[in-house]
Amino acid sequence: MRAILTVLGEDKIGIVAGVSQKLQELNINILDITQTIMEQNFTMMMMVDLSEATVDISVAQARFNFLASELGVEIRLQREELFQAMHQL
Structure with missing residues (x-):
């Protein structure tokens, strides 16, 4: 499964x-990256590949939420199809 990870701050x-x-x-x-x-x-x-991930996407997001608070940024992990659906015109 592929997902999109965004970091803002x-x-x-x-x-x-x-x-x-x-x-x-x-x-x-990491499949692709831009900053x-x-x-x-x-x-x-x-764009990341979760097919070999040790946790599911919801647990991964929780871990990134903790990291985000440590770094003072916003981190969001979304399934690729959800991300694409949310950003279509």
């Missing part, structure tokens, strides 16, 4: 490292 050291480390801990593979920094705003979007 104030730019600071350690965001990419923290998110990447959590993905590794959960055995979630942008606009002034002090950090945005990152990843």
